[in-house]
Every structure is written in structure tokens, then in C-alpha cells.
Amino acid sequence: MRKILLSTLLCLSFSMVFGQDNFEKSLDSIQTLDDVTIFLKKNKKVKGKVIVFNREKHATRMADVIFKMGVGSKRSFKDAPQKTYYKVIEKYKIPYYxxxxxxxxxxxxxxxxxxxxxxxxxxxxxxxxxxxxxxxxxxxxxxxxxxxxxxxxxxxxxxxxxxxxxxxxxxxxxxxxxxxxxxxxxxxxxxxxxxxxxxxxxxxxxxxxxxx
Known part of the structure; x- marks a missing residue:
């Protein structure tokens, strides 16, 4: 009985890791804002939104890290109970007054x-x-x-x-x-x-x- 239980736990653990890896890899297909819209429509259970970081308005450690990231790169931060990824879609400079x-x-x-x-x-x-x-x-x-x-x-x-x-x-x-x-x-x-x-x-x- 103990062996069966251990085997079941190992299978569940493997499937969770496999699922997490698949989710992270699926983010690699997102390159544009249109890709974001398509991805979220296909994956309605996934919570996601596009946010804008502004060099003048955001002065947090997270923002500093994100400004150093290249377009298309992603990383996660421990800011929520569930693993949350931040993927850079666009970088640009815009005139402000x-x-x-x-x-x-x-x-x-x-x-x-x-x-x-x-x-x-x-x-x-x-x-x-x-x-x-x-x-x-x-x-x-x-x-x-x-x-x-x-x-x-x-x-x-x-x-x-x-x-x-x-x-x-x-x-x-x-x-x-x-x-x-x-x-x-x-x-x-x-x-x-x-x-x-x-x-x-x-x-x-x-x-x-x-x-x-």
C-alpha cells in the first residue's frame, strides 16, 4: 500500500512539473500584442494582462530588473502565491511633457x-x-x-x-x-x-x- 501511494505521489509530482514546464515554454510563442490576445483567448483559465512600466513613474526593484530585460525575455518574481511571469513585449521611448x-x-x-x-x-x-x-x-x-x-x-x-x-x-x-x-x-x-x-x-x- 505504501509503495502504491509513493508511486502515485511521484506520478502526480512529475505531471505537475511537466505541466509547469509546458506552460513556461508556451509563453515563448508570444512575441507581439496580437499574440497576447490570441493566447489569452485560447487559454481562458489563464490570468494575464499587459502592463506598462514607465522609467519616471516606476522606481521599484522589479521595474529596474524589467528595464534591463530584452524584448521577448521573461522571468518570474515571488510576488504572489502562484508563479507569475513577466514577459517583455515592447520597449520604446516616447515624448512626455x-x-x-x-x-x-x-x-x-x-x-x-x-x-x-x-x-x-x-x-x-x-x-x-x-x-x-x-x-x-x-x-x-x-x-x-x-x-x-x-x-x-x-x-x-x-x-x-x-x-x-x-x-x-x-x-x-x-x-x-x-x-x-x-x-x-x-x-x-x-x-x-x-x-x-x-x-x-x-x-x-x-x-x-x-x-x-
């Missing part, structure tokens, strides 16, 4: 008052007031809490008219200018705080080995 701004809401304030407020903000800034303090006191959205800082953003993250005024203009770091978006009654004073920056990003398939 960063400004600070004072936002004024035209649905709450008459345009005449908004223009007067913007002139006052620009005048006070030129006289030595810090832009972050001016944003805290005058801006009418949540960025006021962080001194008007937009954080790093790429095209497609914000309103297209706002982005256009920054991305396609010749404004340099330190320039102050206004942006009007009448259709949504949004009016801004904008300070360019950083030059355009190419930031490295990595698209990674995070996929968890299914339970046997």
Missing part, C-alpha cells in the same frame, strides 16, 4: 473676471511670486493641491486643445502663456516647467501560471 497651470472655470466665473484673474497671476509671477503658490491660491481644480503641477504626460492623456497648445508650440522652459478652450469653458495660465523628454517605457505581459 510637463507644465504647471492655473485653471479657471468659465462655468462658474464670468470671462471678464477670468481674464482679469489671469493678468493678475501673470503680473504677480513676473514680480517674483512662485507659480506653485499662485496655483494653490487661484486654480479651480485638484492640481491646486500640488501647485498646479500636471506631472509627466504624453499626447492623448489630456484634453487635445490643451495638449496642442503645449506640444505644437515653440514655448520653451520658463515660458508663461494662456490657453483658452471655450467649448468646455476652460481657461488656463500655463508655465512650462520642463523641456520635452523622451521617457523609456516597457510593455510587459504579466501572466499567472494556472493551478493544476
Amino acid at each position: 510637463r507644465v504647471s497651470y492655473v485653471y479657471l472655470d468659465g462655468s462658474e466665473t464670468p470671462l471678464e473676471d477670468i481674464n482679469a484673474a489671469r493678468k493678475r497671476v501673470i503680473s504677480q509671477y513676473n514680480q517674483g511670486a512662485t507659480f506653485s503658490d499662485l496655483a494653490v491660491k487661484n486654480s479651480m481644480d485638484d492640481t491646486a493641491k500640488r501647485g498646479g503641477d500636471s506631472g509627466w504626460f504624453k499626447e492623448g492623456d489630456l484634453h487635445p486643445e490643451f495638449e496642442k497648445a503645449i506640444v505644437t508650440s515653440n514655448h520653451a522652459e520658463g515660458d508663461v502663456f494662456t490657453v483658452d478652450i471655450p467649448e468646455i469653458k476652460a481657461y488656463y495660465v500655463v508655465l512650462v516647467t520642463h523641456e520635452r523628454k523622451l521617457i523609456e517605457e516597457v510593455k510587459v505581459l504579466k501572466i499567472t501560471e494556472p493551478k493544476n
Whole structure:
């Protein structure tokens, strides 16, 4: 009886290892985002998703390791009860922008008052007031809490008219200018705080080995 039980356990152990090896090898067939979609459709019990690591936004040990990996390479981390793999699908650099701004809401304030407020903000800034303090006191959205800082953003993250005024203009770091978006009654004073920056990003398939 003991021999039968031992033999059964050995067979189960072998099948589990064999299954794990097969799963890991199956990941080698995934090379593109389309391959990811096809793989997940065929293997509906597998939990997987594509995540993006950004060099500026992610400063963890895991991110540091992933940025050093080449396209197509994979590895696992002990971050979950089940074995989870991270496979690099794409690596690239993309332009990012960063400004600070004072936002004024035209649905709450008459345009005449908004223009007067913007002139006052620009005048006070030129006289030595810090832009972050001016944003805290005058801006009418949540960025006021962080001194008007937009954080790093790429095209497609914000309103297209706002982005256009920054991305396609010749404004340099330190320039102050206004942006009007009448259709949504949004009016801004904008300070360019950083030059355009190419930031490295990595698209990674995070996929968890299914339970046997």
C-alpha cells in the first residue's frame, strides 16, 4: 500500500512539473500584442494582462530588473502565491511633457473676471511670486493641491486643445502663456516647467501560471 501511494505521489509530482514546464515554454510563442490576445483567448483559465512600466513613474526593484530585460525575455518574481511571469513585449521611448497651470472655470466665473484673474497671476509671477503658490491660491481644480503641477504626460492623456497648445508650440522652459478652450469653458495660465523628454517605457505581459 505504501509503495502504491509513493508511486502515485511521484506520478502526480512529475505531471505537475511537466505541466509547469509546458506552460513556461508556451509563453515563448508570444512575441507581439496580437499574440497576447490570441493566447489569452485560447487559454481562458489563464490570468494575464499587459502592463506598462514607465522609467519616471516606476522606481521599484522589479521595474529596474524589467528595464534591463530584452524584448521577448521573461522571468518570474515571488510576488504572489502562484508563479507569475513577466514577459517583455515592447520597449520604446516616447515624448512626455510637463507644465504647471492655473485653471479657471468659465462655468462658474464670468470671462471678464477670468481674464482679469489671469493678468493678475501673470503680473504677480513676473514680480517674483512662485507659480506653485499662485496655483494653490487661484486654480479651480485638484492640481491646486500640488501647485498646479500636471506631472509627466504624453499626447492623448489630456484634453487635445490643451495638449496642442503645449506640444505644437515653440514655448520653451520658463515660458508663461494662456490657453483658452471655450467649448468646455476652460481657461488656463500655463508655465512650462520642463523641456520635452523622451521617457523609456516597457510593455510587459504579466501572466499567472494556472493551478493544476
